[in-house]
Each structure stands twice: as structure tokens, then as C-alpha cells.
Amino acid sequence: MRERLLFCFTAGLLWAAAGCTAGDRSPGLAAAPDGAAVFxxxxxxxxxxxxxxxxxxAKDLAQSTLxxxxxxxxISKGxxxxxxxxxxxxxxEIKAVAQYSLTLKKQ
Ligand code: HEC
Structure with missing residues (x-):
């Protein structure tokens, strides 16, 4: 009984930690392609x-307003x-890298 409780607690912690790292960009889409890696x-x-x-x-993506x-x-058609x-x-992947490219924009 105690072991079981401990297991649940540890599993809960791991789950929460994983949720934190995946959640900062696309909550609920943990399996979405990594736009930064594609880029x-x-x-x-x-x-x-x-x-x-x-x-x-190539156009400067830091300046692009597209x-x-x-x-x-x-990106699809070139x-x-x-x-x-x-x-x-x-x-x-195209959508993910397009979204990532928007983060390169400098104001
Ligand atoms: C072979 C070189 C090359 C590669 C590889 C390349 N691009 Fe480009 N990119 C260009 C050129 C050249 C332009 C400008 C096209 C034009 O308008 O004449 C451009 C333009 C763009 C634009 C439009 C910017 C604007 O304001 O018009 C975006 C967005 C873009 N690229 C994103 C990407 C992404 C994301 C990737 C990777 C998936 C990528 N590019 C890979 C050469 C490249």
C-alpha cells in the first residue's frame, strides 16, 4: 500500500515535469513537430x-512582415x-516551421 502511494506520487511528479517542458509553446500539442529543429x-x-x-x-526573416x-x-510552393x-x-512541419520563423522577427 505504501509503495503504491509512493509510486503514484513519483509518477505524478514526472508527469508534471514533462508537462512543464512541453507546455511552454503549444499546450495540448506535445506531439506537434518541432519548428526550431526543422528550421x-x-x-x-x-x-x-x-x-x-x-x-x-533569401529575405531577412527578422524583418519580414509576411x-x-x-x-x-x-514555404510549400517556394x-x-x-x-x-x-x-x-x-x-x-511546414506550419510548425512557419510559426517558428515568426519568432525570429525583431520589433
Ligand atoms: C535555397 C535557399 C533557401 C532555403 C533553403 C530557404 N529559403 Fe526561405 N527564402 C529564400 C529566398 C531566396 C527568399 C526570397 C524569395 C523572394 O521573395 O524572391 C526566401 C523567403 C522566405 C520567406 C518570405 C519572407 C518575406 O518577407 O517575403 C519566408 C517566410 C521563408 N523564406 C522561410 C523559409 C523557411 C521556414 C525555410 C525552411 C523550411 C526556408 N525559408 C528555406 C531562400 C531560401
Whole structure:
């Protein structure tokens, strides 16, 4: 009986700790793709880690005012020298990386 209580308590703590780390960006969507990881893998080559590298004519994402919808469309279809990512990333990954790219914006 005591062991069982202790187990529940420990399991509860672990669950709460996991909830904290997953909850700071997208509550309830713990399985959503990690936009930052997608960005590091597919976008830094042209945009740089902070979005302002500007290689191959890439737009400075720290200055971009393009809203989420437009970003999702452009990441999917590409534009000029930008790669179309619709066959490379899933729609969920495209949305996650578009959302992440918005966080690079500097006011
Ligand atoms: C091969 C280089 C390259 C890669 C890789 C690349 N981009 Fe781009 N990106 C560009 C270029 C070039 C433009 C400017 C297109 C234009 O308007 O002529 C651009 C523009 C954009 C814009 C629009 C900015 C604006 O204000 O118009 C967004 C958003 C964007 N990129 C996000 C991403 C994301 C997210 C990824 C990774 C999934 C990515 N890009 C990967 C080259 C790249």
C-alpha cells in the first residue's frame, strides 16, 4: 500500500515535469513537430540561425512582415531561389516551421 502511494506520487511528479517542458509553446500539442529543429535542418543554409543571413537572395526573416498564411504558402510552393518544401516536409512541419520563423522577427 505504501509503495503504491509512493509510486503514484513519483509518477505524478514526472508527469508534471514533462508537462512543464512541453507546455511552454503549444499546450495540448506535445506531439506537434518541432519548428526550431526543422528550421535548423532545412532553412539555416539560406536564412541563417537568426533568419538574417540572406544567402541566395533569401529575405531577412527578422524583418519580414509576411503573416503566417503567406509563410505557409511560400514555404510549400517556394519562390524564386527558395526551395518548395511541400514534397520534403509534412504540412504539420511546414506550419510548425512557419510559426517558428515568426519568432525570429525583431520589433
Ligand atoms: C535555397 C535557399 C533557401 C532555403 C533553403 C530557404 N529559403 Fe526561405 N527564402 C529564400 C529566398 C531566396 C527568399 C526570397 C524569395 C523572394 O521573395 O524572391 C526566401 C523567403 C522566405 C520567406 C518570405 C519572407 C518575406 O518577407 O517575403 C519566408 C517566410 C521563408 N523564406 C522561410 C523559409 C523557411 C521556414 C525555410 C525552411 C523550411 C526556408 N525559408 C528555406 C531562400 C531560401
Amino acid at each position: 535548423r535542418q532545412y532553412c539555416v543554409t539560406c536564412h541563417g540561425a537568426d533568419g538574417s543571413l540572406g544567402l541566395s537572395g 503573416p503566417l498564411d503567406g509563410r505557409i504558402a511560400q 519562390k524564386n531561389l527558395m526551395t518548395p518544401f511541400e514534397g520534403i516536409l509534412t504540412p504539420a
